[in-house]
Amino acid sequence: MENKKNSKKVTTPRKNKTLFRSVITLLWLGFFAVILGITGTFWAASNGWLGEIPNVRDLENPDIYVSSEIISSDGVLLDRFETERRTPVDYKDLPPHLVDALLAKEDIRFFEHAGVDAKAAMRAVTSAGEAGGGSTITQQLAKQLYTKDPSSNVMMRGFQKIKEWVTSVQLEKLYTKEEIIAMYFNKFDFIYGAKGIESAAKVYFNKTTKDLDVLESATLVSMFQNPVAFNPLKYPEVSKQKRNLVIDQMVKYNKISKGEADQLKNMPLVTDRQYISQQDETYSAYFKTALRKEIETWLVDYEKETGKTYNLDKDGLKIYVTLDSRMQLLAEEAVKKHLKGTQEKFFAEQRGRSLAPFYNVTAQKRQSIFEQSMRRTDLYKKMKEEGKSDEVIRDEFNKPRDSVKFFTWEGIKYMKNQSLMDSIEYHKHILQAGLMSMDPKDGTIKAWVGGINWDYFKFDHVKQARRQVGSTFKPFVYATAINQLGLTPCHTISNDRIPGKWSPRNANGRYGGSQSLRTALAQSTNVVAARLIMQTGEDAVIQMCRDLGVESPITKDPTIALGSADLTVYEMVGALSAFANGGIYIKPQLILRIEDKQGKVIRDYTPTTREVVNEYVAYTMIDLMKGVSDGGTGSWIRTKYGITSEVAGKTGTTNENSDGWYMGLTPNLVTGVWVGAEDRFAHFGGTAMGQGAATALPIWAYYMQSVYAKGNTFGVLASDKFEKPSDIDSRWDCSSLMGFHQYNQTHNNDIIEGTGESINQDAPDNSQEEIIEQ
Template sequence: MTNNKNKTKKKNPWVWRLIALFWGLLIASVLGIAGILYSVSEGMLGPLPDVEQLENPDINVASEIYSSDGILMDKFEKEQRIPVNFKDIPEHMVKALYAREDVRFNEHSGIDGEAVLRAVFAGGQQGGGSTITQQLAKQLFTIKRSKDKLEAVKQKLKEWVVATQLEQRYTKEEIIAMYLNKFDFIYRANGVEAAAQTYFQKNVQDLDVDEAAMLIAMLKNPVYYNPVDHPERAKNERNIVLRQMLKYGFLNPQEFSQYSEKPLGINFKMLKSSIKETYSAYFKYTMRKELEDYFEKFADKFGVHYDLYRDGLKIYTSIDSRMQKMAEQSIKEHLANEQKLFFQVQKGRSLAPFYDISSAKRKEILEAAMRRTEVYKNMHAQGIDEEKIREEFYKPRESVQFFTWEGKEYRKNKSWMDSIIYHKHIIEAGLMAMNPKDGTIKAWVGGIDWDYFKYDHVKQARRQVGSTFKPFVYATAIHQMNYSPCHQVSNERFKSGSWEPKNANGRYGGTLSLRDGLAHSVNVISARLISESGPEAVIQLAKDLGIKSPIPNNLTIALGSSDITLYEMVGAFSTFANGGIYIKPEFILSIEDKNGKIIKDFEPETREVLSEEVAFTMIDLLEGVVEKGTASGVRRYGITGEVGGKTGTTNAGSDSWYIGLTPNLVTGVWVGNEDRAAHFPGWHSQGAKMALPIWAYFMQKVYKEGKEFGISQKDKFEKPEDIERKWDCSSVNSGFYDFGNIGNYQQPQKTQSREKSVNEILSSSNDTISFE
């Protein structure tokens, strides 16, 4: 008996120690977690949304973009949505949301401890433990999950803090409404009301149980479970939601059977944008990047930060909405016909739309495009095997989206890879027009459709410029050596080391004036001129003319081997029309805050690069290109005023250019496919045939409405006082050079007769050409 008492006494201290340790660890854990959450709430692990945003998530006011003629062109807004109140959301949709996402939503205060523990012990296999409130936190404040584990933990903690703050400030009903209002169901369906209208042509309050379950199923992944793109997969996921509703007693077995057997019943139609659709997305993309950089510097200097998506700024641009529309119409007017012809030319070719590559390289290009799609990235992020993803891309589907000039099409029994191959055939374009006198940009068309081709071909894309670079070579020679337009240069074959440029028509001999050399884009003339001045001098002039793209230090740049942006080229050519004064192209005139205070004003960046005499000499040479050279087709469009210009075509015709100058408007056009291996074969890819017509259509429209813009065919280039007349070099040409029909391009006729003549050209041409 005594021994048992002694044993009991010996055990008791350990029991009490274990109990004390347990409570100590529990209290320490609670205090530790509380301390961590307090630290997060104080911003010690990074910034959190401010209280003002939490109390009023609708405080965001879009910044507005105005054209120079006073038209609201676009907005910087997080989203376009049709908000609904909780009372407008049908009860069965709320129950579907509970069943799928957070069945204990009404029992927790933003964080579901049971769900968190389940997620931890199950390694995330039974769900991530996020509540509806936490998901709203991620939507409202764009807290994105990081791949770095430590950062992911920090972000999760921030999400918890924001979720608890939301629970303190809003009712459960308000949180449900905000969550469904904020969710992006894609296809411009921001929020549940827009989604109901987009996918079912109904208001949200009129959705049936199965339709509501379909939208709730999309919350998991609106791309992967999209009923338009993946109807079978979407239906399976909808039925999982219905089964969850059955599990939690929101449906009885008979109702579950009834709704799960119903077809999806999709009646898809995208909502129209609140802003009249234009191609403004391209300059808006560039504007956003420039303004965000400006506001960052502004904040560093003045301590005030502006948010484009929240602060209700008014941005006044130099873009003229009428010219912008004319530019868009001109591109469509020309390329819609060219696209039909391109498909005809490529029909039946195993490598279409590419040339001079292997079938293995073609496959590599297409699969690289596949990996850039959002669908691929989404599937890859979910850990789906590469081979399985590839199978999905080659699988025929009920509906796949295609771009056409007539409008978007949804085609049956096509695969995503069919869509990728199709869009590799699409000819793209860029156009920029600016006033050379003040540097203001009047039109900016960065591409043909932002929804399909999110790449700006005005300032973002660098493409090989071909012969449009030659005027810089000529200007350097005139500036350095005081050559006149009548200065004679040998047209004999030229060779420097292993480089031996070829003339496009294969003819050599005699001499040519600078005026004729540039007019007919004769390669050996440009080669001789750059060999006299040296490439360094040409590169320096190009830099002075605003070109920041890298230019290699070799003689081949004379024929346009460099990759340069359309923005840079138009700015450089404008210097010639502005008497040798370079003005950096700009499209932002001023920015006002919501109170009307000006926070940025247009200040043109200018510098003198060339004398008035040299600039006017270049205008004379460029007018020669239009009068009797590669751009003589301009006159066949009824354009009679003073015009200078330069065509450009790169090797194999991958890039087609035309830059046209009038006294008050300089406009550049680039045309080509996304991949340089995709192009028209032969001579049809010339700048005179692919780019010049767009410029001509545009100027026809501008001149027709000339009074509105202060632009007329009677306008004259300003001539320096000490130059009495333009040069006539006809008496000094040697006569040894036969120009033939270079650039003598007639305005195309429509449809059949035009296609026949082009096909004749293509069938008699080889696939490779030298720089024009």
């Protein structure tokens, strides 16, 4: 019995020893399995086996959308190209207490770890997150940049977390600690359109980042945990509590003293709400439309040449443009000053007319115009997509509403019991305008007014809209004749009616005798312009336009001499500027240079130039057009508006007074103005109010008065003189020809005096409707 007991006692230690060894072995195997599993998981994540992971190029170009800025020639931020409003700040612009608040709340060991901090994760678990976040700042940045949709599935979210760890380590290798902090602040969405810390400072406190105080910094940092739940505007009490927790953390890590913290925590939460819109209330919105098209066209070519791509809305380009914000404002004010009163006259003229605001249309045509506008609206397109019939949509547009928005020069007006069709009819009465002002010496555009209000009328009347130009086209005919035939201002042309199928009339109804070129252009005599184009031929005139930068279609027809072509304000200003620049055409220039977000110049613009006519032809045209201002159809700039400077001008009015134009050339500034309604059928009933001298010229005059009043601010002075070739008088040799402004009553044949060449030809059968010029 005893032997059996002794035998049992001897074998027990051996079994325990074997068991112990087995457990140790299993533990070691488990440990190595965990290590191997972790290593394998990270290896798999690094190689994309757990899903897509950012590559080096992605990491070097993080997805932080930064708007591109449009900066005027005088250094003013005019507008932005953007998908979201974000203004990045550098680390040096972050106040120290803002960085301290972030580190204390989110990652106090940030400057010690390499992207992942196990100790911080454990601390977060034990303190329920109040002693700092479990993820490092770098991990949170990785999540913001590359985890677009955090998964609700535990396993999938675990894989995402591992990928974020891997990404954070890679970020630490590519960027300095300071750069990571700046990126984190710039990327975070603080809601209310506040993308990044700079926008947040503006939205919540109406400050810039560098001006944030300790309390404001702590408030914004507290939002990193949950910007919606801890929103200081909607939940101020909760936000104050979270702010104070951040301050406690700052005390804990010796960022501020306890005494200072106690004072800060007792202070109220003070905000100053500001609103950020995606579209500024900017006076350059029409210019921006043309600018976007030009830049995006260039970016396509740039990518083909260099392989580099830029996104205009996201890559933070700085676009330095030629526009002068001060001159732009003066131009806008000139348009408003004149059109406000002119609009009132137009409403008064149309009041009570059954077909208003149109002339020479049937009731059916009038309704058709309104319905065409209806079909262009977003509401119509949406209802069509929903399968609604035109009848149902028409009923919707004719249904009276509680409130409908109308444009007025005094501001937005909301009307009750009006329909959307009433709104369309009302806005068809509104007169539009286009103005472009350019330095003829270098082609830089100084002002661009594409319309009267971008919110209501999103169509640019400088470069998009083509309208008949009326007699502002005549300088091209005269320039062609002078260049081709060697004419001077003294040469005289018959003013007799032209026999044949096309016999244009003069606006003043006067015929007979002859007129010098200077008098004919000053009085905008249609017969003389017609005789000139008959002599030069339409092809030569069209080619002159092409050489002067006009790209719009021009029909080969003699009526173009009277302005039947549809051109843009942009083309007219660019073309006529060549005469003020000694015959050298310079393509109108919108941009000075483009820089990337690091400040590197990626394009430096140089103007496109070419000589079209020599300096003698150019100055002859200036001399002829000065006659328009000095006693001609543009003489109101002297008699009514008191402008005494040298001005070479030309008025233009089209059929039925649908379009009014004025082109004004001074030695250092060329400005063109167009005025008319959206539809050509809408216009003044008479020439007195509808002519270019009444609709467009006053805008030019108001603008130039303001420019001259600024003295030498813009380098445009009333004392400026056109550069006159020294031997121009001897070249003209007017002593042997008829003097200016004289009619030769004995000269009734069809010969250009001084050349002996006949210009009497029949017009072609396909002549267009005659343009009547005033």
